[in-house]
């Protein structure tokens with residue numbers, strides 16, 4: 001008899017997006033004339049920039065000629081891409097990285113999900129609430145949690161509530177935790193961490209010999225100069241942090257797939273008898289065993305993001321989304337809504353008016369404004385009473401959607 005990994009059975013059914021789909025479909029069936037606008041999705045809408053498309057075309061042509069054909073590439077990624085990453089994403093911010101501290105991959109979702117397997121199952125995991133579900137579910141699958149309670153909280157997970165009270169910035173745990181997931185700019189709240197906040201986390205991690213798993217998939221959306229883009233801008237972080245980045249939201253790669261993870265050679269975890277082990281070595285072993293690299297045309301396309309032609313094109317995409325975010329905030333805020341985020345992140349975290357629950361507000365917007373957003377409670381119990389609006393939509397849809405929200409649902 002073959003046994004299954006029963007930890008999978010502890011997972012809550014992927015409830016949020018199917019439930020949104022179900023409610024939208026039911027409403028659309030009953031109201032076929034309604035033009036429904038979606039500000040709920042976490043996917044982008046702007047196409048790949050021309051410089052990226054050109055580089056991908058060129059690479060595909062190379063693959064079709066015997067003189068320039070390439071087979072398996074390095075599992076860690078091609079140097080032509082890694083060198084661009086090291087220079088343009090880190091050197092310019094005063095962070096020096098070795099090329100072999102950067103691991104190119106097909107997504108930050110996989111890397112955030114896979115990284116936990118190089119750590120012991122006994123480690124205690126700390127997560128923000130609300131949270132990007134990948135960090136939680138992958139630790140449930142690995143057996144690092146107990147079962148979930150009625151509220152969906154798993155045993156052995158240390159939840160860090162992010163509320164208006166702490167400006168959506170997680171507080172340090174009272175006790176000791178080992179693996180700490182942080183995401184700034186944050187999905188779903190749009191919050192960013194200042195240098196001082198991150199410094200506190202780096203000091204905690206170094207004191208407790210904990211590891212920070214820092215997701216900065218949205219760093220390109222930071223507009224305020226004093227907000228750090230990388231955890232490595234904080235002194236000491238290269239001794240305790242792994243960082244995840246992605247081309248998905250920045251350059252339209254959600255369907256093309258390219259990302260990278262930084263694992264400095266100076267980050268160590270320990271064996272039970274206290275011997276230090278290099279995470280860079282373990283991650284390299286993991287990747288070379290289980291991953292065969294990102295396709296050459298995709299890495300060539302990603303490298304074009306850093307070219308003289310590509311840079312302003314990518315900047316224009318980000319500016320487009322951040323103008324959407326501004327429109328959302330500048331329409332809803334004067335109408336009496338309480339809004340957070342949207343300044344250094346492509347998400348606006350809207351407080352449901354009059355103490356409504358996230359799902360009641362969802363139903364109100366769907367039926368009265370024909371607008372779809374994401375109920376905050378779907379990201380964790382502390383998201384209750386909030387609502388995520390995404391700035392990744394088309395401009396005219398965004399403008400119309402927020403005007404409808406203002407007219408139909410203002411406090």
Ligand SMILES: *Cc1c(COP(=O)(O)O)cnc(C)c1O
Nearest residue numbers: 107108109132187217246248259
């Ligand atoms: C979108 C997103 C990512 C990027 O995932 P990819 O697999 O690279 O597309 C990573 N982290 C968060 C929090 C995200 O929202």
